[in-house]
Amino acid sequence: xxxxxxxxxxxxxxxxxxxxxxxxxxxxxxxxxxxxxxxxxxxxxxxxxxxxxxxxxxxxxxxxxxxxxxxxxxxxxxxxxxxxxxxxxxxxxxxxxxxxxxxxxxxxxxxxxxxxxxxxxxxxxxxxxxxxxxxxxxxxxxxxxxxxxxxxxxxxxxxxxxxxxxxxxxxxxxxxxxxxxxxxxxxx
Numbered sequence: 022x023x024x025x026x027x028x029x030x031x032x033x034x035x036x037x038x039x040x041x042x043x044x045x046x047x048x049x050x051x052x053x054x055x056x057x058x059x060x061x062x063x064x065x066x067x068x069x070x071x072x073x074x075x076x077x078x079x080x081x082x083x084x085x086x087x088x089x090x091x092x093x094x095x096x097x098x099x100x101x102x103x104x105x106x107x108x109x110x111x112x113x114x115x116x117x118x119x120x121x122x123x124x125x126x127x128x129x130x131x132x133x134x135x136x137x138x139x140x141x142x143x144x145x146x147x148x149x150x151x152x153x154x155x156x157x158x159x160x161x162x163x164x165x166x167x168x169x170x171x172x173x174x175x176x177x178x179x180x181x182x183x184x185x186x187x188x189x190x191x192x193x194x195x196x197x198x199x200x201x202x203x204x205x206x207x208x209x
Contacts, residue, residue: 039080039189045204046076050104050128052203054195055113056188058170062119068173070094071192074102078196082189086177095121104128108148108199130202152198164191 052073059065067090071080081097083090098105098117103126107113110129117123129135131145138145149157149165156163164172164187176184 039078039082039193041078041193043073043076043078043200045200047073047106047200047203049102050106051101052106052196052199053098053101053113054107054192054199055116056166056169056192057116058173060112062116066173067091067094067116067120068169069188069192070097071196072097072101073196073200078193080189080192080196082185084182084185091121095123098123098125101125106130106199106203108195108202130199133206148195148198152201154194163194164188166191166195 054071055067056069056071057065057067066083066086068083069080071078073079081090081093098121105113105117105125106128107130109131110127114125114127117125117127131148134151135145137143154161154163169188169191172184172187175181
């Protein structure tokens with residue numbers, strides 16, 4: 022992505038998604054991950070929607086505050102095969118229902134890890150705690166989900182599209198982690 026002021030044109034708002042063909046995939050249903058500006062669907066925006074259908078990953082990135090991105094997210098959510106898997110799926114399910122008026126069948130990849138943590142008296146694990154980034158080992162800086170609202174605000178203030186790359190990269194890594202949990206451990 023280039024540095025510059027965000028364009029108001031439809032092409033810029035709905036630019037081509039990041040598309041990756043993966044060596045593994047979701048055999049039944051689909052997998053999603055949102056990046057948002059907060060936890061409440063009524064006051065927060067979805068800024069990134071990443072999803073996997075079959076062995077293809079797509080990531081859609083918002084570029085401004087126009088409603089075109091939300092329209093596209095709603096279209097995608099309506100078309101995804103069920104069940105729609107997510108890590109701590111209540112978050113994505115709440116946004117789908119309250120922000121987009123969509124009631125779909127979700128599957129929570131986090132459920133077995135919640136149960137195990139409860140049984141062992143531990144806190145529920147974050148996705149990056151179960152599957153840390155290789156960059157963590159080497160002490161490299163990584164983008165966390167908690168940083169997304171600040172990065173998004175900085176992008177809106179500066180128009181620096183390199184900031185969007187950070188959000189997309191974080192979403193891509195989370196989707197790959199979730200896919201690994203789904204493929205390796207299945208869903209119960």
